[in-house]
Amino acid sequence: MRFFSSSGKVYDFMRWRMVFVVISIVMVFGAIGLLVTGQARLGTDFRGGTEVEVAFRGEVSPQEIRDAVTAAEFHTPDVIKVDDSKNAHHYLIRVQDVSILTGEIEAAVERALCFGPRAAECPEAQRATEVRFSPGGDKVTVRFGVAPDLDWVRERASAVKGIRLRPGANNPFIQNARDHKVEIQLMSKGDQLLSGLQRALGQRAPEQTLRSEWIGPRAGAQLRDSAVKSILIAIVFIMAYIAFRFDLRFAPGSVVALIHDATGTVGLLILLGREIDLTTVAAVLTIIGYSVNDTVVIYDRVRENLGKLRGASFRELINVSTSEMLGRTLLTNATVQMSVLAFFVWGTGTLKNFALTLTIGMFLGTYSTIYIALPVTEWFDKVLFQRLGGGQSRGGRKTARRRPAEASA
Numbered sequence: 001m002r003f004f005s006s007s008g009k010v011y012d013f014m015r016w017r018m019v020f021v022v023i024s025i026v027m028v029f030g031a032i033g034l035l036v037t038g039q040a041r042l043g044t045d046f047r048g049g050t051e052v053e054v055a056f057r058g059e060v061s062p063q064e065i066r067d068a069v070t071a072a073e074f075h076t077p078d079v080i081k082v083d084d085s086k087n088a089h090h091y092l093i094r095v096q097d098v099s100i101l102t103g104e105i106e107a108a109v110e111r112a113l114c115f116g117p118r119a120a121e122c123p124e125a126q127r128a129t130e131v132r133f134s135p136g137g138d139k140v141t142v143r144f145g146v147a148p149d150l151d152w153v154r155e156r157a158s159a160v161k162g163i164r165l166r167p168g169a170n171n172p173f174i175q176n177a178r179d180h181k182v183e184i185q186l187m188s189k190g191d192q193l194l195s196g197l198q199r200a201l202g203q204r205a206p207e208q209t210l211r212s213e214w215i216g217p218r219a220g221a222q223l224r225d226s227a228v229k230s231i232l233i234a235i236v237f238i239m240a241y242i243a244f245r246f247d248l249r250f251a252p253g254s255v256v257a258l259i260h261d262a263t264g265t266v267g268l269l270i271l272l273g274r275e276i277d278l279t280t281v282a283a284v285l286t287i288i289g290y291s292v293n294d295t296v297v298i299y300d301r302v303r304e305n306l307g308k309l310r311g312a313s314f315r316e317l318i319n320v321s322t323s324e325m326l327g328r329t330l331l332t333n334a335t336v337q338m339s340v341l342a343f344f345v346w347g348t349g350t351l352k353n354f355a356l357t358l359t360i361g362m363f364l365g366t367y368s369t370i371y372i373a374l375p376v377t378e379w380f381d382k383v384l385f386q387r388l389g390g391g392q393s394r395g396g397r398k399t400a401r402r403r404p405a406e407a408s409a
């Protein structure tokens with residue numbers, strides 16, 4: 001008995017399903033192994049540190065930049081060249097240092113500003129009633145009982161070993177005259193890194209940073225955990241939707257396919273030496289949404305054909321349904337890939353990495369719908385509706401006549 005799709009030709013997609021399933025299993029467990037062994041290049045978002053984006057004014061090599069950053073007392077810097085058509089010397093520099101303020105330095109600043117147990121030794125006009133340090137170590141906020149002398153504050157703060165005030169006549173400054181709050185701006189790690197580049201490279205060094213960001217190790221770990229939770233929560237809700245929208249046997253296949261897409265995409269990015277950061281997580285969540293949409297379209301056609309091709313096995317149903325939707329799938333995927341390719345070719349930095357992640361994930365999403373989700377669904381159909389149910393699956397019932405236009409012997 002032979003069945004035809006609405007397009008007239010049926011491709012046997014399930015013929016090589018076991019080969020592709022084995023390839024996918026190797027890819028998924030390989031990606032997990034790369035993550036577990038620490039091969040992934042985690043961005044500043046997840047590991048913490050300081051990130052500075054600069055544009056140099058002359059020819060400079062990554063090794064020269066690395067040497068200059070190391071000479072400024074930063075350890076193991078990451079120097080990444082940024083593709084930029086406007087500036088050929090555009091670089092991203094990352095260090096794991098976040099704050100210049102250690103516990104000893106903070107205690108020294110408090111003593112210098114007459115705050116704490118020894119405050120009684122200072123005149124009342126010079127006693128600080130509150131001292132707060134920013135998480136990034138780039139500012140100190142001090143509250144006094146009376147209006148302070150800013151020159152005295154500058155002199156006392158500058159005398160503390162280990163900190164440097166940011167250049168400028170308006171530093172420190174009165175933040176709030178009503179409660180005598182003063183802000184002291186310090187040279188942050190980003191400022192110190194830029195200063196080190198200027199000392200070492202002279203005229204070739206950048207005049208200022210294009211972007212400077214930092215994040216603490218604890219916050220980075222929280223972001224990493226939240227990223228994993230967001231992906232898992234998305235998969236759980238999608239599984240519930242598929243089970244409610246179609247049938248219980250359809251849900252596991254979609255979940256396995258989504259896990260395959262997410263881990264496979266991350267694994268390939270690691271092999272390509274790309275960085276894993278919050279942008280990657282956003283792209284993976286986008287891929288999950290795209291992949292489940294593709295899976296739902298074919299699932300819907302399979303369910304529709306369950307009522308039409310009553311004499312077909314589930315494998316035949318899958319082949320017919322996939323063949324009917326093949327043209328739609330290829331056209332949709334090609335259109336989306338053309339748009340994403342434009343971002344990859346002409347985009348820079350984060351946008352380029354986002355586009356690359358989408359390109360890999362969308363390809364895997366289309367592939368996993370055919371060779372992961374549907375084979376898993378076929379297996380569940382056999383287990384739930386044949387072995388456990390004690391009979392044939394719903395796709396295998398022969399209780400209705402076949403229409404001549406739909407099938408032929």
